[in-house]
Amino acid sequence: MSLKQLFRQPMLRAMLGRQHIQALRSMTTQSDKVLVDLDPKTGVAVVQMNRPPVNSLNLEFLSDINNTLDKLHNDKSCRGLILTSSNNKVFCAGLDIMEMYQPQTDRLTEFWKTLQNVWMNLYGSRLATIAAINGHSPAGGCLLATCCDYRIMVQNFTIGLNETQLGIIPPFWFVDSMEGVVGYRQTELACQKGLMMTTDQASKIGLVDEVVTPEVVLQKAQNEMVSWLKIPDYARQLTKSQMKMPNINKLRARRDEDVQHFVNFITKDSVQQALGFYIENLKKKAKK
Numbered sequence: 001m002s003l004k005q006l007f008r009q010p011m012l013r014a015m016l017g018r019q020h021i022q023a024l025r026s027m028t029t030q031s032d033k034v035l036v037d038l039d040p041k042t043g044v045a046v047v048q049m050n051r052p053p054v055n056s057l058n059l060e061f062l063s064d065i066n067n068t069l070d071k072l073h074n075d076k077s078c079r080g081l082i083l084t085s086s087n088n089k090v091f092c093a094g095l096d097i098m099e100m101y102q103p104q105t106d107r108l109t110e111f112w113k114t115l116q117n118v119w120m121n122l123y124g125s126r127l128a129t130i131a132a133i134n135g136h137s138p139a140g141g142c143l144l145a146t147c148c149d150y151r152i153m154v155q156n157f158t159i160g161l162n163e164t165q166l167g168i169i170p171p172f173w174f175v176d177s178m179e180g181v182v183g184y185r186q187t188e189l190a191c192q193k194g195l196m197m198t199t200d201q202a203s204k205i206g207l208v209d210e211v212v213t214p215e216v217v218l219q220k221a222q223n224e225m226v227s228w229l230k231i232p233d234y235a236r237q238l239t240k241s242q243m244k245m246p247n248i249n250k251l252r253a254r255r256d257e258d259v260q261h262f263v264n265f266i267t268k269d270s271v272q273q274a275l276g277f278y279i280e281n282l283k284k285k286a287k288k
């Protein structure tokens with residue numbers, strides 16, 4: 001959907017109001033892939049991922065997400081962030097597989113470093129963060145969701161760290177993010193088996209906090225945010241940082257090693273072959 005079409009959507013207009021559409025427009029001049037609407041009254045920013053067709057995370061999109069997070073973190077009026085998608089079927093399809101297929105090493109390295117930055121920035125955000133998961137959310141999409149403090153998901157979609165099903169390994173910080181939400185045992189089951197869970201299954205293990213219908217997902221996220229923002233920021237932020245810093249420090253200490261592992265792993269012939277088959281199947285499925 002084009003930006004013009006997006007702004008014309010009656011639901012979006014009603015939800016945001018004229019003033020916010022204006023703010024959204026001015027920020028989209030910086031990136032049309034990440035749409036931001038910061039409500040000056042509440043301090044809540046709604047951040048819509050908008051990279052058609054499926055919000056897959058390539059280098060440029062990740063950089064845009066990171067820049068958006070930096071801007072919001074530097075804006076003292078901003079206290080909460082709701083992460084969602086402009087595509088009402090796919091929250092985020094995870095990493096752009098094309099970044100990993102027949103890659104140039106420099107770009108692959110930059111890509112991974114940028115993903116690490118996004119993870120540290122969102123997972124450790126000073127803001128109260130809520131994922132309004134309005135579509136499928138595999139792998140890197142699930143990672144973004146587990147970076148947030150709270151997850152509200154629309155019924156009848158799927159979410160999970162499905163890397164092993166693709167013959168790849170979820171990095172330790174993907175696993176740490178999941179473990180922080182659902183605990184060791186459920187993470188072990190979900191990650192080793194590469195489970196893609198339905199919204200209901202995800203809700204049963206606590207991977208999502210609320211299951212809702214598509215029409216109300218953003219309103220529910222706004223309502224939930226109100227309760228988070230009743231807590232004094234310093235108390236909430238310090239509590240969050242106490243819980244999340246150990247995992248962030250773990251990645252900081254092993255950043256270069258993690259990049260090296262990733263580049264070595266992805267450039268193996270066997271992994272390239274597996275990715276090639278996977279892409280072929282995705283394309284075949286998309287054509288049907």
Ligand SMILES: CC/C=C\C/C=C/CCCC/C=C/C(=O)SCCNC(=O)CCNC(=O)[C@H](O)C(C)(C)COP(=O)(O)OP(=O)(O)OC[C@H]1O[C@@H](n2cnc3c(N)ncnc32)[C@H](O)[C@@H]1OP(=O)(O)O
Nearest residue numbers: 056093094095096097136139140168261262265282283286
């Ligand atoms: C010590 C070890 C250290 C390091 C370890 C090394 C490791 C590697 C770690 C890597 C971690 C990886 C994380 C990831 O995120 S990998 C990506 C995983 N994502 C997926 O598998 C999702 C695949 N997509 C889907 O399942 C469906 O597309 C989806 C999201 C359910 C949406 O379905 P639908 O609406 O029907 O859309 P289509 O399938 O028709 O797709 C439309 C279009 O988009 C293309 N596409 C889909 N997903 C991706 C993607 N992730 N990347 C790039 N492109 C994608 C699809 O091919 C179609 O394209 P077309 O041109 O044919 O129209």
